[in-house]
């Protein structure tokens with residue numbers, strides 16, 4: 474599975490599931506969004522496996538995304554989840570901070586786990602390079618690529634004008650002869666670590682135009698947080714906030730299975746409207762003062778009953794379902810480069826389609 478295929482699925486409700494396997498990580502990146510340390514929390518392996526076993530051939534995500542913290546600190550769990558997902562026809566991708574890559578190494582037990590994946594992505598940015606040298610990361614990723622696993626880089630910079638991004642993308646293009654795609658994002662207040670296939674929703678359009686329709690594709694894939702709570706999206710503040718906003722909570726892996734979580738996400742009137750019009754539009758549509766920011770406004774929808782009841786009225790039933798499906802179809806048809814132009818670092822959006830099939 475190439476990166477472009479994975480990103481192309483991002484706007485489709487229920488096409489993916491993000492699992493945060495652990496908040497532990499041996500690296501100490503200064504911008505770590507998950508504040509990961511070796512003492513971090515992690516959901517119970519048996520609960521994660523039980524949840525994955527509820528996938529069926531007829532009701533499953535297309536892709537399971539394993540992230541952290543550092544998911545490769547739980548190699549047996551990664552292998553178990555990969556096998557369970559595959560038995561239901563679901564593919565698995567994983568994002569690593571490359572803690573194992575010093576000296577360009579991929580230890581044999583790590584390679585055995587990676588060989589079972591459908592896609593492997595390596596994080597790289599100025600903060601990571603202080604932990605593991607870039608040359609070592611590139612050599613390790615080449616080993617994984619040579620083992621036949623589709624790979625990509627997940628790069629982060631300060632913005633479109635960041636000279637680091639220009640230099641590192643050129644270096645990777647040269648090193649891999651344009652065979653390896655890249656997802657380029659911007660450092661945000663919540664950082665990057667759990668943001669694989671996520672995006673900067675705040676950069677989705679000019680703030681002055683607050684009633685504009687700006688769909689949130691990030692609300693399409695459920696996310697399992699480190700305490701087992703299932704959230705509607707991957708925004709790190711949303712994932713971390715407790716109690717979680719009710720309208721963005723889909724359940725808990727100790728109590729719920731995939732069909733229940735997927736059904737709640739797809740049937741929720743407010744999530745349908747967030748996915749198809751975005752939160753700013755809801756504030757304008759139902760006569761509230763402008764939203765206090767794209768995601769902040771979304772999290773505060775629960776404080777405004779008039780907005781939730783308006784969304785319930787307009788997002789329920791076949792019309793809401795049709796709106797949700799149509800918005801997803803249009804974004805899927807626009808393709809992964811368009812999605813990254815809207816949600817990633819625009820000048821580098823086309824790098825998502827390098828190498829593999831666009």
Ligand code: SF4
Nearest residue numbers: 498502505542570666
């Ligand atoms: S950013 Fe990633 S690799 Fe760095 S400390 Fe956080 S979880 Fe670990």
Ligand code: SF4
Nearest residue numbers: 689691692706768771
């Ligand atoms: S908080 Fe709301 S707008 Fe932000 S990513 Fe999550 S669902 Fe989308």
